[in-house]
Amino acid sequence: MAENDSLSHVEWKKGVVSGAIYTEHDPKLEGLMVSVYERHLRSNPLHSDVFVGVRKMESEVIRWCCNLFHGGPESCGSPVHTSDIYKLWQQPGQSRGQGCLINLQLGGDKDFVDRGEV
Structure with a gap:
């Protein structure tokens, strides 16, 4: 590893690298x-x-x-990979000037995914 x-x-610690x-x-x-990480390295979500x-x-x-996106008490979502989160952060402004959020509503054994505007 060394x-x-x-x-x-x-020299990223000096702010030389952006992004x-x-x-x-x-x-x-x-x-x-x-x-x-030490506590959860063997867990599997x-x-x-x-x-x-x-x-x-x-x-x-x-x-x-x-x-963060001003969702009300009924707003919900689904776990996503970090790369997916990055893509979501890039999406605000691409849908009629508004951000988007992926909602997941759990209904028994079925998962329903709804992409709605925020």
Whole structure:
């Protein structure tokens, strides 16, 4: 790993690279991320019946996103991959000048996906 690390000489901590690093250099935040990863590195969100804590964290992130887009108490969403989140952030302004949100409504064994404007 050290050999691979030595291949890159970009000084991202000095702000030389734009858009490649998604967090500032904050040792406290990095410590939190390492702690969260250590606790959940063997969890599998695809098995939310087994890893209930991960499901709870996903629902909290979804609520934060709904609040960010001024969603009401009935707004909802679905867990997505980080690359999908990046694509969603790029979409505001592409649909009649408004952002879009992907809603997931759980109905028994069926998942209904509805793409609506916010």
